Every structure is written in structure tokens, then in C-alpha cells.
Amino acid sequence: MAEEKPLRFVVMVGSLRKGSYNAAIARALPALAPEGVSIVPLASVGEFPLYNMDIQNQGFPPVATAMADAIRAADGLIIVTPEYNYSMPGVLKNAIDWLSRLPQQPFAGKPVLIQSASQGGSGGVRAQLHLRHSLVFVEARAFNRPEIIIPMVQTKINAATGEITDPATRGLIADQLKAFAAFVRG
């Protein structure tokens, strides 16, 4: 039996808060990945300036070109994000706005997986819906389902350690990562 090609995914986080639950989920992903899949963090979207085409015309910020290179080199992109005001966080969208303007923008044809968590009951589902529309424009290859939508995340993650304490949540994430790997291998 032929061995499966190893895959390398990169992770973008939609929150800048140090104690972010979504950042904690992103940090937990490598341990939940199937064999042969490595998952590494991207730089923080907090390193981007606010998007301004006048700045772009003087040259893309190094964080944008570096993150684009990292996405292009990866087999897939995972976006883990909270929902702010029934949509994507502005800080996440701002990074996408920069990255999308690069020549050979890095989302084109790239497999993308979405996860979201919230302290309320919605689990970030509205952020996912809007993000999916942006992924159409940038021609990403967005994974459909199973989706990871985690409501009441504060009951499922230890805020001090960042550990996902809820076994069901760990299981759902592991299953999704496995399905995404199969999707990427196509």
C-alpha cells in the first residue's frame, strides 16, 4: 500500500486577544491532526497595517508578502476565528484584504478550512457565512462540511492552559481535520 503524501497546513487566527479561545483552538490543532499532517501557525493578523491602497502602491508590507508565501507553500489553510457583530472580525478581514491584493494572490485554488468558536450560543456561524463569500471572490477551494462551530467555548476550553477539555469537541475537530486532509489529497 502506497503511503499517503504528507501534508502541511498553516493556521490563521481571527482574534488578537492573548487569551483568545480561538487562538487556543489553533494551538491545539497539531495534536489533533491525523498522521502525516503537520499544522503550523501563521504570523498574527495583528501585524498588518490597516489596508490602504495608497500604502500598497508604495509597496506591500513585509508581513503580507511573507504570509502569502507561507500560504502558497502550504497544502491548505485553516482559519480559526471568532465572530464580531454578526460577521468576521475586522482584523481578520483586513489581513484577507491585504493578501488578496498581491499579484498571484495566495488563496487562489488553495484548500481552506474554517473553524469558529464563541462564548455565546451561535458558535460563530455568521462569521463563517460571510467568510465563505470572501473565499468565493479570492477563488479559494473552501471545504464544506463537517463544520466546526463551537458555542459556549468557555465551557469547553480551560482558559488558563488553553487545553480543549471537552472530549466531544476534540473528536469533532479530529474528524474534520481528517476529512479536510482527504479533501486536499482529492
Added chain:
Amino acid sequence: MAEEKPLRFVVMVGSLRKGSYNAAIARALPALAPEGVSIVPLASVGEFPLYNMDIQNQGFPPVATAMADAIRAADGLIIVTPEYNYSMPGVLKNAIDWLSRLPQQPFAGKPVLIQSASQGGSGGVRAQLHLRHSLVFVEARAFNRPEIIIPMVQTKINAATGEITDPATRGLIADQLKAFAAFVRG
């Protein structure tokens, strides 16, 4: 016949580009307003830092509190924005994310009017759809229609002077502002 109460609207612009067509529209609004309605610009959303709750916990940035005061004091808010990647610009959403976190957040119950323009064929309609969802969360009183959705804006505005050269566009905006004033006076 009793005179109508004078109204004062404030304008938020979703683009930071100096030559932004949407900014040009915002600047053109006062001259298109009905009698008794004054329209004044808010500060640039480019003055906000990237939203981070850790920063918030140390104190809201002065631009957020000042803009919130200006919105609270106004009879209505007008948002003029481009569409980036089939959604709101991150820079606009980032300002909304900050403002929405303030105690007595300024959108609650506030009449809000949306306008968008794009150089392509869509006129920013997708940005408007997503923005409307955010306005539900912050409990704004969003104006429905007529909507101002301006495709091919580069054919309707003089890029050098910022003047709206297309009479039909000027007429549609004037009509919308009149309808919005009636909506606000309720």
C-alpha cells in the same frame, strides 16, 4: 405650517485611499442634502488601531470614544463604503468592532443609511448585505430603500476633482437623503 426639525447626520467612510471614490461621494453629500439637513464627516476609520480586547481592557482608544460621541449626538449615521472581497472592508469593520464594544454603544437605535460604490459592476451590494447583518447585532435602525449602489463609479465621478459628474447619480442620492430624513423624523 410648522417647520421641520433640522437634522444633523455624520458620515463614516469605508476606504482609506486618499483618492477614494467612496470618500468623494461622502464629501458630495452635504450639497445633495435636503433643506434643513446638515451632513458632517466623522474621523477616518484609519485612525483606529486593530481591535484587540487586551487593548480595550486598558482603555478605549480616544478615536473610538470621540467617534462614538459624535454618532450619539447625531440624528443619523451614513456609511459610504467600497466592497472588498465580497464583504465590508476590514478597516470599516474594525471601526465598527471597536465602537460596538463601548458601554452604551452608539449604534443602538440610531438611524443608519448605507451607500456603496465600486469600479466594477456590483456597486458594492455584497458589502451592504454583510453590513446589514452587523447592524442587526448592534441594534441600529437601518434604512431600507431606496439603496444607493453605484457600479462603474469611475465613469460617474471625476477622479481629479471628486465631483459627481453623473446627474442621475446625484439625483438618486438626493432622493435617498430626502427619504432618509423622513425616516429619521419618523
Added chain:
Amino acid sequence: MAEEKPLRFVVMVGSLRKGSYNAAIARALPALAPEGVSIVPLASVGEFPLYNMDIQNQGFPPVATAMADAIRAADGLIIVTPEYNYSMPGVLKNAIDWLSRLPQQPFAGKPVLIQSASQGGSGGVRAQLHLRHSLVFVEARAFNRPEIIIPMVQTKINAATGEITDPATRGLIADQLKAFAAFVRG
């Protein structure tokens, strides 16, 4: 102290299933309404034919004109609906499509309240988001929040009797109806 004007709301249900949980919620509303508010059911959206402008051109179906009259005569409209395939049910949208085509379409300026329930975890939130966009087009006066989004509805309603057995859900609905009545009284 002046007494408040009595209000009369009508209810549209987005599911045709006899044992529909959303229909059960609709039937429970009158008992949860604040004093001075009566809530009465509209005809079933299952009585509409599939929308076809060729039929419209020969005359609107009586169910459409009768339901439009009932909505026009009411102080507010409540829509209680499941979510199908991440959007509104087609049967609900079909009724809206018919009603919206009438001369003096009945949604214009009408206060509208949305409730949704699902047997899964989402509670129908995606149906609500899409419905809100339709309500912009028809120029309804959509109520913002609190929203009624009921996940795992089968654990909160007795399927045999249709009774809402979960006191928290009853309380949330009663609170929303009270807030909607205040919104309508303006």
C-alpha cells in the same frame, strides 16, 4: 396613566409538517403575549401555488390577497420558521414571493418579528439572516433583538402536545414579544 393601545399580531409559519416544532411555537405565542397583545394565525403557506408570473398575470390566488389583507390589518407580523439547507424554506419564500408582488404589498412599513427553531445546534440562524435580506427588499420594519433562535428544539417542546416544556424558552419568547410590542408602539 393612559392605557396602551391594544395590538394584534399575525403569525406566519415556515413549515408545513403537521407536527412541526415551529408550528407548535406559533401556537404557543398567544399565551406568552403581554397584556393587550393578541396573536392570531395566518393561513398556511402550504395553500399557495408555486409562484409563476404567468399565473399572477391572470389574477393573484385568493390566498395571497386574503393573507395580504390580514397582514395589512395587523399591527405586526411574526414569522416562525425552520431552516432548510442553510436558508429559508422554499415554501416560506414562495409565500413571500407571492405577497411581495401585490399592489400595495403588505410588508411595506410593517413591523416584523422573526423566530426560528431547529432540531440541530444552529437554531435556524442562517434562515433568519437570509430572511432579513428579503425584508429589506420589501421594506418591512424588521425587529432587531432579542432574537429567538432555538436549537435542539426537540428537547424543549413536547412533540405530542406541542407544549413548550422549557421554562427558559418560554421566558425568552415572552421577553421578545414584550420588546416587539414596545417597538411597534414606537
Added chain:
Amino acid sequence: MAEEKPLRFVVMVGSLRKGSYNAAIARALPALAPEGVSIVPLASVGEFPLYNMDIQNQGFPPVATAMADAIRAADGLIIVTPEYNYSMPGVLKNAIDWLSRLPQQPFAGKPVLIQSASQGGSGGVRAQLHLRHSLVFVEARAFNRPEIIIPMVQTKINAATGEITDPATRGLIADQLKAFAAFVRG
């Protein structure tokens, strides 16, 4: 050079009007398809009853099972639809609701292409956005771009003959069909 595998696409139309512009576009597709691609119509969504799980429990209507078979047997599905009330037509959504409930529902993994046209300025873009969300749920493999969004369709199609008289529109459709064929061959 190896010959490319012939492809067979099926087309679903979101309008029941006999003179529908969207139906006219659907009829024009075969002549605009690249070599090796055949495009055949599905039955009308007007043949479906209104979705009702009580009916489903007594047996799926023959039109649902037949259309599902036709979609499963095809290499791709094309949906051509107008926009009603800022969303999909109820009649289109109703057919999707039926089809999605079948065992081995036919959208799973199926390449899907979307086209829309309107007599107004929007071209049906909002219907496309909502439809894309439904396609996530049913796990279709939705094509991203180029999109076919046709505003002012009455100036581009001869209403009497159904011919697409605008060469630019014909060119855009031909280009999209070619890109979709490449996407399907993947």
C-alpha cells in the same frame, strides 16, 4: 494528444414564467458550450409539490427522484435563476429542499455552476450569495468564478425569440462554461 472526456451537464431553472429570461439563457447554453460538452435541461422546478415532510414520509414525489437521478448521472449541474426579494426564488429553493432530503442526496460532491439574470441592475447577485450557502450544506462542489451575473437582461435578450443578442454576454457565458468544464475535469 489524448482527447478530453466528454462531459454532460444538466440545467435547472429558477423561474416558472414561460417567457423567463433565465429560461432563455438556459436554452442558449448548449450552443455556447465548448466542444465535448453537452448540456441538457432538467424538468421544471414547477413540477414539485410544496415541500412537506409528511408527504415525504409517504414517499418522495416521482419528480424528485427522477431529477435526483438525472443530477447524479450528470458531470455537473448548472443553476440559472432570477432573484426574488433579495434571495433565491421560493420555487427554486423548494426543489432543492426536496432533492436534499433524498437518501444519497444528489448534490453531494457534484460540481455546480450558478448563473443569474435580472431586469434591474443587480443581476441576481443576492440570489447567488444565498444559493451558495445552501450549496455548502448539501456539500456541492460549487464553482467560484468567473460568475455570470446579468443585469438589465431585457436589453441583452430578444424577448420574442429568447436569443441572446448581446455578444459580450454570449462571450462571458462561453468563457464560464469552458472554465467550468476544466474545473469538472479537475
